[in-house]
Amino acid sequence: MTDTIKINVDLMIEAKWLVPVTPSNKVLEQQTVVVHQGCIIELAPMPIARARYSANKTVVLDEHVLIPGLINLHTHAGMTLMRGLADDIPLMPWLQNHIWPAEQQIVSEKFVHDSALFGCAEMLSGGVTCFNDMYFFPQATAEAVLQAGMRAQLGLVVLEFPTNYANNADDYLEKGLLIRDAWRGNPLLSASLAPHAPYTVSDATFEKVITYAEQLGLGVHTHLHETKVEIAESIEKHGVRPIRRMANLGLLGPSFTAAHCVQINNEDFDLLSAHGAHVAHCPSSNAKLASGIAPINQMLNAEINVGLGTDGAASNNRQDMFTEMRLAALLSKAVTEDATSIPAVQALEMATINGARALGLDHQIGSIEVGKLADLTAVRIADVETLPCFDPLSHLIYACGREHVSHVWVAGDLRFERSSQQAGLYANIEPNELKEIALLWKSKLNQHKA
Amino acid sequence: MTDTIKINVDLMIEAKWLVPVTPSNKVLEQQTVVVHQGCIIELAPMPIARARYSANKTVVLDEHVLIPGLINLHTHAGMTLMRGLADDIPLMPWLQNHIWPAEQQIVSEKFVHDSALFGCAEMLSGGVTCFNDMYFFPQATAEAVLQAGMRAQLGLVVLEFPTNYANNADDYLEKGLLIRDAWRGNPLLSASLAPHAPYTVSDATFEKVITYAEQLGLGVHTHLHETKVEIAESIEKHGVRPIRRMANLGLLGPSFTAAHCVQINNEDFDLLSAHGAHVAHCPSSNAKLASGIAPINQMLNAEINVGLGTDGAASNNRQDMFTEMRLAALLSKAVTEDATSIPAVQALEMATINGARALGLDHQIGSIEVGKLADLTAVRIADVETLPCFDPLSHLIYACGREHVSHVWVAGDLRFERSSQQAGLYANIEPNELKEIALLWKSKLNQHKA
Numbered sequence: 001m002t003d004t005i006k007i008n009v010d011l012m013i014e015a016k017w018l019v020p021v022t023p024s025n026k027v028l029e030q031q032t033v034v035v036h037q038g039c040i041i042e043l044a045p046m047p048i049a050r051a052r053y054s055a056n057k058t059v060v061l062d063e064h065v066l067i068p069g070l071i072n073l074h075t076h077a078g079m080t081l082m083r084g085l086a087d088d089i090p091l092m093p094w095l096q097n098h099i100w101p102a103e104q105q106i107v108s109e110k111f112v113h114d115s116a117l118f119g120c121a122e123m124l125s126g127g128v129t130c131f132n133d134m135y136f137f138p139q140a141t142a143e144a145v146l147q148a149g150m151r152a153q154l155g156l157v158v159l160e161f162p163t164n165y166a167n168n169a170d171d172y173l174e175k176g177l178l179i180r181d182a183w184r185g186n187p188l189l190s191a192s193l194a195p196h197a198p199y200t201v202s203d204a205t206f207e208k209v210i211t212y213a214e215q216l217g218l219g220v221h222t223h224l225h226e227t228k229v230e231i232a233e234s235i236e237k238h239g240v241r242p243i244r245r246m247a248n249l250g251l252l253g254p255s256f257t258a259a260h261c262v263q264i265n266n267e268d269f270d271l272l273s274a275h276g277a278h279v280a281h282c283p284s285s286n287a288k289l290a291s292g293i294a295p296i297n298q299m300l301n302a303e304i305n306v307g308l309g310t311d312g313a314a315s316n317n318r319q320d321m322f323t324e325m326r327l328a329a330l331l332s333k334a335v336t337e338d339a340t341s342i343p344a345v346q347a348l349e350m351a352t353i354n355g356a357r358a359l360g361l362d363h364q365i366g367s368i369e370v371g372k373l374a375d376l377t378a379v380r381i382a383d384v385e386t387l388p389c390f391d392p393l394s395h396l397i398y399a400c401g402r403e404h405v406s407h408v409w410v411a412g413d414l415r416f417e418r419s420s421q422q423a424g425l426y427a428n429i430e431p432n433e434l435k436e437i438a439l440l441w442k443s444k445l446n447q448h449k450a
Numbered sequence: 451m452t453d454t455i456k457i458n459v460d461l462m463i464e465a466k467w468l469v470p471v472t473p474s475n476k477v478l479e480q481q482t483v484v485v486h487q488g489c490i491i492e493l494a495p496m497p498i499a500r501a502r503y504s505a506n507k508t509v510v511l512d513e514h515v516l517i518p519g520l521i522n523l524h525t526h527a528g529m530t531l532m533r534g535l536a537d538d539i540p541l542m543p544w545l546q547n548h549i550w551p552a553e554q555q556i557v558s559e560k561f562v563h564d565s566a567l568f569g570c571a572e573m574l575s576g577g578v579t580c581f582n583d584m585y586f587f588p589q590a591t592a593e594a595v596l597q598a599g600m601r602a603q604l605g606l607v608v609l610e611f612p613t614n615y616a617n618n619a620d621d622y623l624e625k626g627l628l629i630r631d632a633w634r635g636n637p638l639l640s641a642s643l644a645p646h647a648p649y650t651v652s653d654a655t656f657e658k659v660i661t662y663a664e665q666l667g668l669g670v671h672t673h674l675h676e677t678k679v680e681i682a683e684s685i686e687k688h689g690v691r692p693i694r695r696m697a698n699l700g701l702l703g704p705s706f707t708a709a710h711c712v713q714i715n716n717e718d719f720d721l722l723s724a725h726g727a728h729v730a731h732c733p734s735s736n737a738k739l740a741s742g743i744a745p746i747n748q749m750l751n752a753e754i755n756v757g758l759g760t761d762g763a764a765s766n767n768r769q770d771m772f773t774e775m776r777l778a779a780l781l782s783k784a785v786t787e788d789a790t791s792i793p794a795v796q797a798l799e800m801a802t803i804n805g806a807r808a809l810g811l812d813h814q815i816g817s818i819e820v821g822k823l824a825d826l827t828a829v830r831i832a833d834v835e836t837l838p839c840f841d842p843l844s845h846l847i848y849a850c851g852r853e854h855v856s857h858v859w860v861a862g863d864l865r866f867e868r869s870s871q872q873a874g875l876y877a878n879i880e881p882n883e884l885k886e887i888a889l890l891w892k893s894k895l896n897q898h899k900a
Binding site: 091094122228286288289290291330337389395398403420421431438439 | 531533534535537539540541544568678734736737738740741742743768769770777779780781783784785786787788789790791794834835837839840841845849851852870872884885888891895
């Protein structure tokens with residue numbers, strides 16, 4: 001009992017271990033994160049926080065490490081139901097004989113909504129609180145994001161060719177900007193302009209994209225230097241490599257995020273670095289589609305900001321940032337033949353603060369700091385796979401999996417919870433709803449499976 | 451009710467999907483595996499099996515795929531408690547400053563037993579029914595294997611230098627062979643001779659190993675061509691690459707399993723292939739220690755039998771064959787730039803029948819076939835990460851994780867079970883026993899953490 005008047009707050013999270021990400025390479029112990037109105041208002045040793053605050057809710061994480069919510073810097077949540085539709089197939093036949101025909105037949109606002117809800121559920125239960133998306137019918141993805149209670153930056157996709165969503169580049173742009181109007185002011189949603197790729201978008205359209213991006217203060221999200229073919233075609237058609245073309249058009253800059261960058265040389269590095277552009281590294285997708293292994297170590301040495309992405313479920317059947325963190329660290333060590341390349345701390349930074357920086361949201365998310373939003377993920381370290389634990393940071397990358405995620409908060413709201421004794425529970429997604437969606441679309445997609 | 455007299459058997463497992471592995475690339479549906487006295491006595495469509503047999507126990511797997519138990523072809527279960535003791539460190543300082551000093555201080559029969567019990571529990575809950583091991587105090591590992599109710603081939607390790615376990619090469623050999631005598635006739639245990647590596651074992655000792663292996667009909671398990679340094683040292687000291695030295699000594703043959711084979715050229719391929727030797731591919735460990743990426747695709751093309759191994763927990767913090775299967779498939783696609791390289795079916799074969807072949811146990815395990823032992827793993831495909839499922843084989847490799855393993859049988863005995871609503875249960879390992887072990891050794895190991 002004490003006479004001191006305590007400050008009443010919404011939530012206190014008491015964590016055995018806490019990795020704030022900023023400052024870098026710190027593991028704090030026995031810390032309390034104090035959350036009020038969605039924000040982190042204090043980070044203090046447990047006894048100090050208990051003396052100062054009373055909370056409407058206190059969550060005790062006595063065998064957990066608390067980290068910033070993971071940020072998936074490149075995916076297509078609207079493709080999640082196409083997971084495993086076609087695997088072990090080279091890129092072009094994969095696209096031409098499987099993905100594009102399926103998309104043509106099946107993609108609708110309803111399909112994208114249902115797919116994105118699956119994607120959100122999968123990502124949320126794997127500790128992802130925010131993702132950077134690009135797909136048709138972004139309004140449908142937005143609806144799923146809001147149901148899940150996550151955060152997303154949704155790319156307003158632009159292509160030259162017609163799809164079920166839009167007829168031509170102007171139509172894509174017009175539809176996207178109209179859709180975006182509905183999200184303005186929503187704290188969970190932001191938009192980017194998403195010209196699909198250099199090989200699907202003309203110079204004239206890229207110029208329009210730049211104009212809108214500047215006028216509206218939006219970032220640009222595109223696929224870039226994913227394959228050797230892309231680069232050869234660009235040289236043939238435009239006389240330059242795609243990154244040089246982007247630079248010439250004036251697209252590169254600190255609001256520009258390039259997914260992949262697998263096939264990249266020193267001139268490409270210099271251009272990305274000089275313009276402060278960001279890269280979304282997607283190691284699983286690049287390997288699975290046989291695009292190659294992006295030289296991330298060199299990019300990081302060139303001070304390019306590199307985040308991590310899963311890519312869509314059609315090319316990476318796990319929307320799982322734990323797998324991407326581990327793979328990024330392992331691949332870099334293997335190809336550089338340097339075991340110190342991408343240590344655990346750097347892999348976690350790629351999946352958190354680097355992603356936030358690319359999205360222009362690093363003042364709000366990506367680390368556990370006072371003043372930031374309470375987007376938080378707890379990982380339970382108490383199983384046979386993770387005991388004993390000498391270093392929770394190392395365990396996060398090399399031993400843990402997404403199945404060890406126990407709690408996920410977005411802006412201080414608990415959106416997912418799972419104990420060792422029960423299946424995961426979402427705040428606002430019913431497991432039966434997901435099963436019904438899967439049943440419905442499985443039969444429809446099966447008809448279009450080659 | 452029927453008048454037909456049914457044959458009474460121990461166990462029937464009714465599976466929605468079944469991947470027998472042999473014949474290759476088959477997915478059967480609605481199949482029953484009929485098990486009696488530890489063996490698979492029939493594999494038949496459900497109605498046929500129901501009409502013919504009555505079982506003491508019937509397990510219905512209505513949302514699962516049943517596969518052969520996974521075989522981990524290279525690990526050191528006795529090192530499991532060293533998981534995460536030292537990461538992101540180059541091989542030599544890692545060994546010299548971290549692993550070897552810790553081993554010198556801590557390794558005892560008790561430590562190896564406790565570590566191996568952790569390793570067995572981790573592997574079993576990840577669908578592994580059999581592993582190929584090499585470590586000090588193999589009698590302690592054997593005890594853990596028998597408690598877990600798994601199958602293992604335990605390497606009788608041989609080194610030149612003294613350790614807590616033995617004093618010199620002859621002492622290692624003598625101790626190992628004495629220990630092995632106690633296991634003879636135990637259906638779950640077999641032994642191999644395990645000269646540690648070309649750089650730690652002399653020609654004279656290799657010759658003794660060959661003599662014993664021939665006399666006793668034992669296989670040989672060693673580390674080989676793991677790093678560039680190993681090869682350079684061999685050329686300097688012996689005038690030849692290690693594989694050529696092994697061939698000259700007469701070690702290579704169909705009972706010889708080489709772990710790693712990362713640094714390997716065409717002459718090496720030819721020697722391994724001509725002698726019918728086996729390779730244990732350890733992609734996570736090779737990447738994490740920056741040894742490189744083994745050219746598995748070329749080995750398979752040269753008709754070398756390649757299985758998969760996790761390596762020990764000190765160098766691969768997950769004793770997880772699902773991760774290794776996925777990584778083997780992805781890495782091969784990335785380095786060959788061919789998306790068809792190591793398709794899902796081949797990754798699963800590497801983790802099952804190829805491993806069995808290397809251990810000389812392919813007449814007993816590695817596939818679901820009549821007459822083989824009922825070493826079986828069920829994987830539940832019913833979660834947000836795995837629904838819908840178009841192809842369970844593809845899902846096994848690219849979407850599922852070890853956390854989806856629901857049942858593991860060894861010789862028809864249920865050794866591990868986990869539902870979506872509860873933590874995993876072992877037949878004969880108490881979770882509290884594991885927690886106590888972790889607590890005990892964590893403090894001791896922490897004292898030796900550099």
